[in-house]
Amino acid sequence: MRTFAVTSILLPLLASFIPQASATALTTAVAANQRLCFHADADKKGEKIGFYFAVQSGGSFDIDFEVTAPDGKVLLEGKREKQGDYVFTANSVGEYTFCFENDMSTLTEKLIDFDIMVESEPRREAPLKPGQISDKTSALEESIYRLRNQLTGIQRTQKYFHTRENRGMSLVQDTFSRMFWYAVLETSAIIGMAVFQVYVVQMFFTSTGRRYKV
Incomplete structure (x- = not known):
């Protein structure tokens, strides 16, 4: 009974320590001379946004990419990149745009795996009773x-x-x-x-x- 009581107290408490996150794992094809964009929303300032991509097939396995903030400011960009793994902090609330561009290829289609993750910082709340199971x-x-x-x-x-x-x-x-x-x-x-x-x-x-x- 004591173990069950401690567990019933710990589970809700530990759930508050785990960051709230929403992620999107996709595979998409970018045709030649095509620009393809995806969007993710940050509900509050300070959220962590993770962006991962890797070119799976097509040409020299490279792609141009660009990440822009809700105000239109370019946060990340790269030319002829084969893959990337980035994490940055959302300094403004709104819609962040992630674009892939295949302008360097006139005939070749590129197949890309990518993840976009928006993660809130963990909430560290004190136990219900000070000093209890700390x-x-x-x-x-x-x-x-x-x-x-x-x-x-x-x-x-x-x-x-x-x-x-x-x-x-x-x-x-x-x-x-x-x-x-x-x-x-x-x-x-x-x-x-x-x-x-x-x-x-x-x-x-x-x-x-x-x-x-x-």
Whole structure:
């Protein structure tokens, strides 16, 4: 009974230590010469906004990106970036815009994985009774944040291997396509050369076998 009572007190308390977060994990295709934008809202100042992206396939696996604040100020930008992982503080309330631009490619489509996360700072509230289970709360809070950091590291590792796998598969498919069309071109050249040789030999014997009357 004592364990149940302590647990019933700890769970609501620990829930207040965990940051409130909203995240969006998407995969999108950006066509050649296309600009594609996504939006995330910050409800209050001081919220942490995380932005991660990685080009999975297409061309040299690079893309242009831009992040703008609600007032139109450019917070982050990059040219021909393969991937990025950024965290910044929302200094103003409103809609933040995340854009990808594929202007450097005239034919190639780019496939991109990206995450947009808006996270509130944790609320550290005192226990209902001063001094009650404070030591246990501190230890559990530290364990929760340690586990959270470890899970974040695991997620980043999974995304890294996922990106490497997709890029490797894209390179394999591109190499296979080039080899296939090279084989088709080589076969066509051999067939064309054989037909030309037959035609030349036929013309040679036809011209030498002609008879002329005097």
